[in-house]
Amino acid sequence: MIEVLFFIAAAVALISAAMTVTAHNAVHGLLYLVVTMLAISLIFFLLGSPFAAALQVIVYAGAIMVLFIFVTMMLHQGEKSLLEEKQLFQISGSIGAFLLSAVLLVELVYVLAGFASPQLINGSEGYFTIQTITVKELGIQLYGPYQLLVVIAAMMLLSALISAIHIARRQKNPMQADEEGDQTL
Amino acid sequence: MSLHYLPAIVLIITVLLSLTSLSLKRHHGIAYLICGGGLLLTMLSLFMQIGKTGTTSELFVFDAITPFLSLILLIVVSMIWVQLYQWLEALDERKEEYYLLLLLATLGSLIMVASNHFTSFFLGLELMSLSFVGLVAYSGREFKGQEAGVKYLILSAVASALMLMGMAILYLQYGTLSFNDLSMQGASGTLPSWVTVTGIIFILGGMFFKLSLVPCHLWVADLFEGAPLATSALLATLSKLAAFVVLWRIFSLGEWHTHAVIVDIVAAVAIASMLVGNFLGLLQNNLLRLLAYSSIAHFGYLLIILLLAASPTTAFLTSTFSTEAVVFYLVAYLFTLVGVFSVLMQMPQIKTQQDLTGLFWHKPTLAITLALLMLSLAGIPLTIGFMGKFYLVMTAVNHQMWWLLSALVIGSVIGLFYYLRVIMMMIKAPDGESDFSGLTMTTNGQLLNYLIIFLVIGFGTFPAAFSQLIETLSRG
Numbered sequence: 001m002i003e004v005l006f007f008i009a010a011a012v013a014l015i016s017a018a019m020t021v022t023a024h025n026a027v028h029g030l031l032y033l034v035v036t037m038l039a040i041s042l043i044f045f046l047l048g049s050p051f052a053a054a055l056q057v058i059v060y061a062g063a064i065m066v067l068f069i070f071v072t073m074m075l076h077q078g079e080k081s082l083l084e085e086k087q088l089f090q091i092s093g094s095i096g097a098f099l100l101s102a103v104l105l106v107e108l109v110y111v112l113a114g115f116a117s118p119q120l121i122n123g124s125e126g127y128f129t130i131q132t133i134t135v136k137e138l139g140i141q142l143y144g145p146y147q148l149l150v151v152i153a154a155m156m157l158l159s160a161l162i163s164a165i166h167i168a169r170r171q172k173n174p175m176q177a178d179e180e181g182d183q184t185l
Numbered sequence: 186m187s188l189h190y191l192p193a194i195v196l197i198i199t200v201l202l203s204l205t206s207l208s209l210k211r212h213h214g215i216a217y218l219i220c221g222g223g224l225l226l227t228m229l230s231l232f233m234q235i236g237k238t239g240t241t242s243e244l245f246v247f248d249a250i251t252p253f254l255s256l257i258l259l260i261v262v263s264m265i266w267v268q269l270y271q272w273l274e275a276l277d278e279r280k281e282e283y284y285l286l287l288l289l290a291t292l293g294s295l296i297m298v299a300s301n302h303f304t305s306f307f308l309g310l311e312l313m314s315l316s317f318v319g320l321v322a323y324s325g326r327e328f329k330g331q332e333a334g335v336k337y338l339i340l341s342a343v344a345s346a347l348m349l350m351g352m353a354i355l356y357l358q359y360g361t362l363s364f365n366d367l368s369m370q371g372a373s374g375t376l377p378s379w380v381t382v383t384g385i386i387f388i389l390g391g392m393f394f395k396l397s398l399v400p401c402h403l404w405v406a407d408l409f410e411g412a413p414l415a416t417s418a419l420l421a422t423l424s425k426l427a428a429f430v431v432l433w434r435i436f437s438l439g440e441w442h443t444h445a446v447i448v449d450i451v452a453a454v455a456i457a458s459m460l461v462g463n464f465l466g467l468l469q470n471n472l473l474r475l476l477a478y479s480s481i482a483h484f485g486y487l488l489i490i491l492l493l494a495a496s497p498t499t500a501f502l503t504s505t506f507s508t509e510a511v512v513f514y515l516v517a518y519l520f521t522l523v524g525v526f527s528v529l530m531q532m533p534q535i536k537t538q539q540d541l542t543g544l545f546w547h548k549p550t551l552a553i554t555l556a557l558l559m560l561s562l563a564g565i566p567l568t569i570g571f572m573g574k575f576y577l578v579m580t581a582v583n584h585q586m587w588w589l590l591s592a593l594v595i596g597s598v599i600g601l602f603y604y605l606r607v608i609m610m611m612i613k614a615p616d617g618e619s620d621f622s623g624l625t626m627t628t629n630g631q632l633l634n635y636l637i638i639f640l641v642i643g644f645g646t647f648p649a650a651f652s653q654l655i656e657t658l659s660r661g
Contacts, residue, residue: 145243148190149304152296155197156312158204159289163319166282167334 005107006046012100013039019096026072030065031097035104037061042104046111048130051138187240189247191230192255196292199223203285213280217270220284224263224291231256235658243363246301246434249658250512254298254430257516261422261523262291264636265415267629268530272415275533276324283323283415290316290419294427303352303362306431307345310395313424314341320416321408333411340404344394351387354380367439382444388435389450395428396484397477399457406465409477414533417473418526421480422519429487433511436491451491455589458485459596466603470537475603476525479562482596483518486574487511489581489589506583508659510576513652517573517644521561524637528555531630538607543615548626552611554634561641563604564597568645572652 016035023029041056142150203219206212234252241247266287273280293313300306318338324330352362358381359366390401397405409417441447462482469475493507528551535541545552561570574597581590644651 146304148244149308151197152305152308152312155200155289155292156308156315158200159286159293159312159316159319162282162285162289163315163322166279166286166319167322167331 002046005111006043008103008107009039009042009046012103013043016097016100025093027069028093028097030069030072031094032100033068034061034065035097035100037065038101038104042107045108048132051133051135188230188237189234189240189245189252192227192234192259193292193295195227195230196223196288196295199226200285200288200292203281203288207281207285211279211281213270213273216281216284220288221263221266223288224259224266228256228259228263231259241301241365244302244305245296245299246364247299249660250508251299253655253658254426254512254515255295257519258291258294258298258423258426261426261519262287262419264523264527264633265418267633268527269415271627271629272530272533276413278323283320286316286319286323287419290320290423294423297427298430300431301364303355303364307348307352309427310348310431311345313427314345317341317416317420317424320419321412323416324411324413327411329411330413333408336404336411337408340394344391344401346391347387347394348391351384351389351391354384354387358384364435364438367435378444382446385439385441385444385447386450389432389447392428392432393454396425396432397481398454398484398488399461399481400454402458402461402481405481406474406477409473410471414473414526414530417476418523418530421476421522421526425480425484426515426519429484429515433491442492448492451488452589455485455488455492456592458482458488459592460599463596463599463603467599469603470539472529472536472538472541472607475538475607476522479600479604480522482600483562485596486577486593487514487518489577489586489593490514492586492589493580493584505656505659507580509652509655510580512655512659513576513648514573516651516655517561517569520637520640520644521558521568521570524558524641525555525562527630527633527637528558531626531634538610541607541610542613544611546615550626550631550634554638556608556611557638557641559604559607561645563601566645567642569641569648570645572645572648576652 013036016032016039019032020029020036023032037056037060041053041061044050044056045053199219199222203216203223206215206219231252234247235256236249237252239247239249239251269283269287273283290313293309293311293316296309297306297313300309314337318334318341321337322331322334355367356362358376393399394401394404408420412420436442459482462478462480462485466475466478466482469478490507490511493510529535531551532548535544544555557568561568564570564574578590578593581593
């Protein structure tokens with residue numbers, strides 16, 4: 001049973017990823033991207049990693065997506081985008097994303113209601129159980145054999161931060177300097 | 186924590202110190218000195234490890250070769266650092282962040298060179314690539330630099346995605362991410378061998394991006410031209426060396442040469458890189474683009490080494506000979522290339538070959554240094570580049586790889602044309618149009634030129650001492 005659920009969730013992830021790439025409107029594309037993240041999170045959950053699933057929802061579908069949508073909506077692209085924004089919240093544009101996430105919701109309810117035991121998988125050598133990875137085991141790994149990776153990841157984030165700040169704060173383009181000069185005059 | 190982690194710890198402390206001093210007070214000189222002191226201490230701590238017994242942990246491997254390669258990397262970075270002060274002073278941009286990003290990129294490459302696990306390799310790679318994005322886009326008002334930064338960001342993300350996919354497939358097959366377990370043939374036993382081959386192809390694809398080998402070489406010329414000079418130098422040396430060392434380690438540990446498809450792919454890529462790289466360089470007028478194309482060809486030559494393990498070792502050669510060849514070739518190429526870039530950094534206004542016309546009659550030291558380096562890149566005897574190529578050809582002959590060898594010879598002959606053209610330009614009689622009055626020679630630059638001449642000619646004429654050192658290291 002769990003394999004069927006997995007294939008449905010994987011299909012939802014693939015379809016919504018394809019819709020993300022082909023979407024004409026950036027906000028619609030992001031909406032489908034959220035669905036992709038949710039589908040991947042459900043896959044994590046089905047395969048016995050509830051912590052990764054929760055992180056996927058909180059970090060990707062939650063925080064990062066909200067930032068994306070904020071930035072996309074704040075970038076004004078002229079009169080044309082205003083016209084487009086009027087049509088943005090019509091139900092026809094987002095019905096696909098709603099349907100796909102409804103499929104995911106049904107699956108989740110189905111598992112949580114106990115119709116399918118998430119521990120049992122039909123492998124090529126008969127049924128076997130999935131070991132659920134707890135937060136404690138993850139923490140022991142991160143503070144045990146992989147502790148140096150945490151340090152390296154910290155340095156990586158630092159370098160990304162410095163690069164991003166350095167590129168973003170540059171406002172000395174000759175063109176932009178002219179515009180600023182005009183505004184002060 | 187053993188002594189082996191000391192270099193990385195010193196580098197991290199330098200980064201944090203530099204960051205703290207930056208947030209208190211911006212001062213270019215202080216940042217320059219902190220960076221230099223950190224590099225020096227790191228080199229010292231690496232120097233202490235050479236010849237010591239190595240250890241292997243889950244994430245990192247410290248055998249005899251690793252500290253030596255790391256030391257070479259640090260020497261290359263320091264040679265660039267020497268000229269960084271003057272070069273950054275001329276740049277209309279905040280200066281201090283460059284040192285931070287430089288140190289972080291160095292840290293990333295050290296992690297990659299010592300990595301023994303896919304996670305440490307990947308995090309090191311990302312640390313290096315993310316720092317390089319900042320370094321590439323570090324060009325003040327120039328539009329080209331920003332374009333190059335975006336190109337590098339997107340392409341390195343694509344390469345990382347390919348590699349992650351490959352790692353995931355290999356994990357599916359082996360159930361572990363450690364390089365040591367790669368040689369177990371199909372631990373899970375349920376997947377056919379083409380799955381492994383697919384995973385390997387994904388990883389190779391990402392690596393070919395990083396090494397700018399032929400199907401994935403299109404970005405490298407734009408990047409070398411658009412990025413600031415010091416960054417191009419780092420990109421050509423630091424990033425490529427680290428990527429190649431990791432590729433070489435995975436290739437030999439995983440015994441990938443047992444898959445016939447993989448051998449064919451690598452051989453085809455090697456031959457294509459040699460020929461395409463040299464042909465693109467043939468009529469190239471821009472010096473930086475010329476260097477980019479020549480680096481494509483040089484890493485094509487180096488790919489031959491990956492395939493050497495495929496043939497049985499002959500009685501004439503020891504089993505460590507291919508290790509020696511790799512290390513010697515890498516060192517020779519790195520020193521030559523960093524020399525070329527440091528000469529170019531001493532004359533920032535020179536961009537094309539026409540600009541070089543008559544340089545010899547105005548600045549003989551610079552011109553002679555550049556000429557020697559060009560000869561070394563072409564592989565003319567009495568330079569270190571010749572010795573590197575000699576090692577390579579010797580190993581290839583012994584393994585009877587005639588196709589690759591003939592491509593190497595043809596590529597070298599084509600390459601000779603454009604390397605010699607640069608020298609021809611420099612010794613032409615000055616036409617009065619080119620103006621070298623803006624070139625000011627600094628003591629730093631002069632000393633560095635003499636050091637480069639010493640390294641290139643000294644090791645080229647008397648390679649014995651150096652090759653013996655490498656031999657003892659690779660045996661140890």
